[in-house]
Amino acid sequence: MSHIKLVTSGKGGAGKSTVCVYAAAGLVRRGRRVLLLEMDAGLRGLDIPLGVSDRTVFDMADVLEGRCEPVKAIVECAWIPELHLMPAPLDRGFCPRTQDLARLCRGLSEYYDYLLIDTPAGLGVGFDVSLSVAHSALLVVTPDPVTVRDASSVAALLFERELSDTKLVINRLPPRPKQMLVPDLDYCIDAVGAQLIGVIPEERELAVSAAKGRELPEASPARAAFRRIAGRIEGEYSPLPVH
Numbered sequence: 001m002s003h004i005k006l007v008t009s010g011k012g013g014a015g016k017s018t019v020c021v022y023a024a025a026g027l028v029r030r031g032r033r034v035l036l037l038e039m040d041a042g043l044r045g046l047d048i049p050l051g052v053s054d055r056t057v058f059d060m061a062d063v064l065e066g067r068c069e070p071v072k073a074i075v076e077c078a079w080i081p082e083l084h085l086m087p088a089p090l091d092r093g094f095c096p097r098t099q100d101l102a103r104l105c106r107g108l109s110e111y112y113d114y115l116l117i118d119t120p121a122g123l124g125v126g127f128d129v130s131l132s133v134a135h136s137a138l139l140v141v142t143p144d145p146v147t148v149r150d151a152s153s154v155a156a157l158l159f160e161r162e163l164s165d166t167k168l169v170i171n172r173l174p175p176r177p178k179q180m181l182v183p184d185l186d187y188c189i190d191a192v193g194a195q196l197i198g199v200i201p202e203e204r205e206l207a208v209s210a211a212k213g214r215e216l217p218e219a220s221p222a223r224a225a226f227r228r229i230a231g232r233i234e235g236e237y238s239p240l241p242v243h
Contacts, residue, residue: 002035002109005116005233006130006137006163010150012121015171016140018210019200020118021049021083022222023138023169025215026230028083032113035074035084037105039130040120042092046085051078051213061089064100070108079215084112095125098132105133123157131158136165139194142172144181148191155192167197169229174202196240198229 007020017040024034037060038046047053058073063086070086077083096104105115117134120126137158141151151168158166170188174180182188189196200206206222209215216223228238 002105002112002115004105004109004133004135005114006119006134007116007140008119008127008130008137008154009121009140009147010152010154011147014121014140014142014147014151015200016121017045017118018049018206019138019140019169019171019226020116021046021210022206022216022226023198023229023233024083024114024116025077025080026226027114027233028080029227030230030234032234033082033111034114034116035086035108035112037086037115037117038088039117039126041088041094041126042090043120044088044090046118047075047087048213049210050075050083050085052076052085053213056085056087059087059089060096060104061091061094064096064104070104078213096129098129101129102133123154131161131163134163136167137163138167138169138197139192140169140171141188141192143170143174143185143188148182148188152192155194159193166194167232168192168194169198169200170196171200172202173199197232198225199240200225 009016027034047056052075055075058068062068063070063073073086074084117130119130139151141147201221203222205220
């Protein structure tokens, strides 16, 4: 059976979807079968970093409303075919019922080791439905006061709903401490109240690769960071940076 993990953030712009894609790729490189379920109806975005924007014909709404079988709505990533996506519908008014999403996840769990749910930013019905089926969460923040404050509200809700296995990913860490808008990484960790699982350096190549739908270069520091996050998700120990 699959492990179902939310990838979420307190507000838009934290890089949640990029983290979702490249962390999933790290799990695939470890031999895991991974499916991304995109929940941000009307604001589809995972198809671009996966390089499949020209191949998404059906979506989650088509599956749940009986217009196609799940396999027809699943597309393979262009640069790592073992990573799969079921895209969000373009209809921004669509939100699956809790029981329908749960049934879909049960069926898909026979074929994947991980289902990663890319939630809508912030709180709302789509977030609540996603949370209802999840076993754990990655909460993505950038080191700035607004994003951290919003993420702390999301973390409080996750813990209130007893999703205690919530880990923090700090994205876009500047190359020099003085460039951060918060005192240090401990500020982010303490404010959110979740265990740190990874730090992604600010890197132009990460943004370029995601925009062009391609793999991160082998020598990319961000790629190494995502590889370590994948290992920690699977219980491996590796030291975290202290900034």
